[in-house]
Amino acid sequence: MIESSLKNKIEFILVEPSHPGNVGASARAIKNMGFDKLCLVNPKSFPDNEAFFRAKGASNILDNTKVFKTLDEALKDSTLIFGTSARERSIPWPLRDSDNLTDIILKELGKRNSKISILFGREESGLSNEELQKCNYQIKIPSDDSYSSLNLSHAIQIISYELKILFDSSEHIIKQTDVEASTEKEVDFLIKHIDEVMKQIDFYDKENPKQVHTRIKKLIKKINLDKMELGIARGFLSKIEEMLNKKD
């Protein structure tokens, strides 16, 4: 078995769940696969008796479930973020069919302070575009084209099941390194920094400034810089600013 400290690096985040029963069933689902971190963003009702009833023997998960008002607060310390989505552009989840995704997760687990967050959207409408943009990767559970919307706790069951199988088969593969991961908050500061510099040098297309901004944001999320790389990028931007200010 993999050390439980590594399983602690995985966190399941439900964004605005409406049904307390789904929250309880999700707690049971992750405990069945050996995980224990559940997190809620602005739930309709929590704590709630229905959640504890559906959790059965997993009430300890609910006792330790953190509740946040906003997604940003929930993601503050996250270093790698997946968002589940039914969109076709997303990466199919089956980890065993995706060496790339597997490598990304195993590499991240090896970083000192890593924390992998997996986002699940609302029962009726999923995650918003803005929420998906906060993710490093969008993932999609394979399902029938004509009826693809899974029950929330069932989606969590499949994702945690795949992760358990990955963990069980990779116990000797994960190399603990000294690399420190950058957190969601730090990445956001970098994106803001880039944005400021872009504005100063009049880089944005005046007609459509948002399009370039969105692309850059996506790119930065995708390359998943570690703390040192991010520091270099920030230093580079500061230096540019310094030079620009000197000119004024």
Place this chain on the structure above:
Amino acid sequence: MIESSLKNKIEFILVEPSHPGNVGASARAIKNMGFDKLCLVNPKSFPDNEAFFRAKGASNILDNTKVFKTLDEALKDSTLIFGTSARERSIPWPLRDSDNLTDIILKELGKRNSKISILFGREESGLSNEELQKCNYQIKIPSDDSYSSLNLSHAIQIISYELKILFDSSEHIIKQTDVEASTEKEVDFLIKHIDEVMKQIDFYDKENPKQVHTRIKKLIKKINLDKMELGIARGFLSKIEEMLNKKD
């Protein structure tokens, strides 16, 4: 995509489910993965509004759900039977890790009249020993040792998810053959026939006749004879009986 006629060969059977909500969630779970055959044995309450509420867009599955009083009736035409169980002796389900199990399923799908039934037990107590003995194979969903009992509809979600992935990746592999599968009922007749002959030739250990009978039953289930092989075995037994009767 695989032809839907092959997906029709898979049937999910819930044995004595207590909670109508689980039946509804199970209907949704299999429809999400492109399957449509759900079967109930002696359910506590069906049809039931709660089942239809939880099924969401999968109410057509419930409309076509067959209900049987006994498991034997439900299995009458089945040609390959899996029983889900949390026992350690069972075969772990992840199909992609088990070439053997994959081969068995693909081979069975190729037979003309094949019908693969997957049994799920009661919410509280699972399948009985007697019910598991009716299965060709016992399968186990990997789960955490300290908390292994999955919610019923979640177990169905994982099994149907694995089957979908198998179907999607095997569309060109399944060879339709002329081999005719033997049904559960025919296999039961064979086992009874063996039993009769065993008694006639005083084969059973008088102290413990049930032990040998159980082993033979298990063996016959495991080798999964096709119709022609089964016919040869029955003919062989009949010939023995004929010779024995001549002697009297």
